[in-house]
Amino acid sequence: MAQSQIEVLIQRARSGDCSAENELLQKCRAYVSLIARAQIEGWMHTKFDASDLVQQTLLEAHQGLARFKGQTEAEWLGWLRGILNHNTLDFARKYQGAAKRNVSREVSIDQAGGNSDDSAQHGWELKDETETPSRILLNREQELLMADAVSQLPTDYQEVIMLRNLQRLSFKQVAERMNRSPGAVQMLWLRALNQLQEHLESV
Structure with missing residues (x-):
């Protein structure tokens, strides 16, 4: 390899x-x-x-x-x-x-993927409980690429991805942290994932 x-x-x-x-x-x-x-x-x-x-x-x-x-x-x-x-x-x-x-x-990136064992394979998954076109699954070789792509997003997009996907907060909790309604946060999150996916596909 x-x-x-x-x-x-x-x-x-x-x-x-x-x-x-x-x-x-x-x-x-x-x-x-x-x-x-x-x-x-x-x-x-x-x-x-x-x-x-x-x-x-x-x-x-x-x-x-x-x-x-x-x-x-x-x-x-x-x-x-x-x-x-x-x-x-x-x-x-x-x-x-x-x-x-x-x-x-x-929460670290590998734990967000459901694995906190440093000796095992790492990865983090950006997904919700429902099937959506914006579901993104990355293996450990792509962690740096993902982090770089997230860092290029607008600040509010970075924050909603961090709170929702890394800290695993509910939309209600994210809404409280961001001073927005749960519905607005969910729409923001979907737009953030779509833009993140566009960044990754352009690499």
Whole structure:
């Protein structure tokens, strides 16, 4: 099986290629950012921005690259998620106290696909309970592509996808978070998925 671009960059970065390491981390920025936004609970939005978590996670990945022992893209993304999860808990303890942190609400892209085991195959699924033309199923090799596509959407489209598909909130809950009616949120979500699908098909 041919190596992915990420796996090639990992090998080059390990050999001391600084430009490859910078490219590797930049290619993962949108991915880490999307997960970070999904992991921050409502009260945490008032304390710090997801960009704080992203910066800290990428910095630690840079500093700890020698400790990464994996070979594959899936292992690399799982390692990044582990750093991000650790940082999220640290930020939460700092601002709210560990006792008030609801760890069960934390969602990563692989968990959104129904699998939280980093050693297993990863993937995340954008779908609702009903059959629609906008159902999108991605395997683990497409996680970075999906995250990049989501990052190119308008802000409200990004938010509704994050809340609905990553945090798994109901349309009623999403409506409360976005200060819209449930019907308006559902229409927004469908438009967001359609535009996301157009982005993916144009790649």
